[in-house]
Amino acid sequence: MRLFLDTANIEQIREGVKMGIISGVTTNPTLMAKEKGVSYRDRVVEICETVNGPVSAECTARDVDGLIGEAREISAWHTHVVVKIPIDEIGLEATSILSKEGIKINMTLIFSANQALLAATAGATFVSPFVGRLDDAGQDGMEVVRESVEIFDQYHLPAQVLAASLRHPRHVIAAARLGAQIATLPYALLKAMVKHPLTDVGIERFLADSQAYEKESARSGA
Ligand code: G3P
Numbered sequence: 001m002r003l004f005l006d007t008a009n010i011e012q013i014r015e016g017v018k019m020g021i022i023s024g025v026t027t028n029p030t031l032m033a034k035e036k037g038v039s040y041r042d043r044v045v046e047i048c049e050t051v052n053g054p055v056s057a058e059c060t061a062r063d064v065d066g067l068i069g070e071a072r073e074i075s076a077w078h079t080h081v082v083v084k085i086p087i088d089e090i091g092l093e094a095t096s097i098l099s100k101e102g103i104k105i106n107m108t109l110i111f112s113a114n115q116a117l118l119a120a121t122a123g124a125t126f127v128s129p130f131v132g133r134l135d136d137a138g139q140d141g142m143e144v145v146r147e148s149v150e151i152f153d154q155y156h157l158p159a160q161v162l163a164a165s166l167r168h169p170r171h172v173i174a175a176a177r178l179g180a181q182i183a184t185l186p187y188a189l190l191k192a193m194v195k196h197p198l199t200d201v202g203i204e205r206f207l208a209d210s211q212a213y214e215k216e217s218a219r220s221g222a
Contacts (some may be wrong), residue, residue, distance in 0.1 A: 005024075005184065040118060057202050082126065083105050110148075111144065
């Protein structure tokens with residue numbers, strides 16, 4: 001399973017990349033809006049130069065021609081760019097045209113396995129079920145991941161399931177166990193995955209014991 005960061009914050013991305021565990025980034029207009037003083041294009045290019053993998057940048061046009069033009073433009077910014085397109089009729093139409101041109105699409109705002117199947121059939125490279133938002137609405141978001149993985153496997157569809165809108169560490173474990181190829185993590189979730197209170201206690205104790213041992217060795221001249 002590959003882990004992506006779900007952020008447009010360059011410091012967070014640098015941190016994740018430095019740890020050697022992040023192989024892609026997803027952004028969306030909401031995440032971009034949090035970044036001040038930098039243009040959309042400049043930030044996407046900066047992210048592409050920081051991470052050695054796919055970087056999803058979202059299209060906002062609301063007609064097929066607009067989406068196609070925007071997607072072609074965004075995808076030309078850098079070889080790492082994957083164009084994010086929300087699923088609906090115009091999104092599917094644009095995706096089926098763009099995918100034939102070799103442009104990589106991350107079809108987003110997926111809330112059902114039917115939508116995932118349509119996205120994969122239109123030629124999307126990545127299909128992004130929004131797990132947390134479904135959970136928020138009282139449904140089992142992970143069920144869409146389960147069904148999508150099963151359907152893509154059954155018919156050897158090349159699209160990859162990118163589990164998105166993940167909110168807590170158990171979401172990541174569930175997506176991994178179900179066979180989602182990618183999980184995209186908000187930075188806080190990445191930090192939460194690293195942490196365990198018993199690890200902190202263990203490190204402190206090993207440190208204290210090793211200092212006590214060094215002290216005793218020095219005292220006894222051993
Ligand atoms: O990648 C999609 C993600 O950014 C949505 O997350 O937490 O806004 O539902 P959230």
